[in-house]
Amino acid sequence: MIEDNKNNPLTDFSDQIRAVEALLFAASDPLDEKTLREMLPVDTDIEQIMNNLLNLYKGRGVELKRINNKWMFKTASDLSFIMQKEAKIQKKLSKAALETLSIIAYHQPVSRAEIEEIRGVTVSPGTIDTLMEINWIKIKGRRKTPGNPITYGTTEEFLVHFDLQNIKELPGLDDLKSTGLLDSNLPPDMFPIDDDIEKIEENY
Numbered sequence: 001m002i003e004d005n006k007n008n009p010l011t012d013f014s015d016q017i018r019a020v021e022a023l024l025f026a027a028s029d030p031l032d033e034k035t036l037r038e039m040l041p042v043d044t045d046i047e048q049i050m051n052n053l054l055n056l057y058k059g060r061g062v063e064l065k066r067i068n069n070k071w072m073f074k075t076a077s078d079l080s081f082i083m084q085k086e087a088k089i090q091k092k093l094s095k096a097a098l099e100t101l102s103i104i105a106y107h108q109p110v111s112r113a114e115i116e117e118i119r120g121v122t123v124s125p126g127t128i129d130t131l132m133e134i135n136w137i138k139i140k141g142r143r144k145t146p147g148n149p150i151t152y153g154t155t156e157e158f159l160v161h162f163d164l165q166n167i168k169e170l171p172g173l174d175d176l177k178s179t180g181l182l183d184s185n186l187p188p189d190m191f192p193i194d195d196d197i198e199k200i201e202e203n204y
Helices: 013-026 033-037 046-057 077-083 095-107 112-119 125-133 156-161 173-178 194-202
Strands: 062-067 070-075 137-142 150-154
Touching: 013 046, 013 070, 033 046, 046 062, 062 156, 070 077, 070 156, 095 112, 095 125, 095 150, 112 150, 125 137
Parallel strands: none
Antiparallel strands: 062 070, 137 150
């Protein structure tokens, strides 16, 4: 944190708000409050600053979003279509990749063998590689079972892309089917119950 002194240009609350605003605009990734505090005077009320910025940008073209207890500015979800022409077009995910991504999101941390058991078919290495290349999944660790298989989970970029604050906001099975992302003949155990989602969030 910045030490308080008479020459400190950030002693005024309005200037502290502007400083946080500038930091968030300049950041390429979401920032946590600890990082923001390190750039401000020791007595800065970061919670009040974030509340002010939330209100200031509410309903604007750019909104302040909380992603996994970190903060970032993001195009308002109802205006995202405007940016599509400028956005880099990503390779359309296959049905296998979408189903694999869904299983990882709802069952993380999950191993390849567990994904295959849920889907009922073999998961090709290319499917996992594709999801890792677009940074929607990452290696979470290894299962403490024979063979110590690698487990996978979703990334912050996954949350940002799908405009989710955290894993608890994942849509339900019916919502996913209605969007056409998933078939209606999926295995019954592909999605965990609500209590299991809470456990995933606790360990995320």
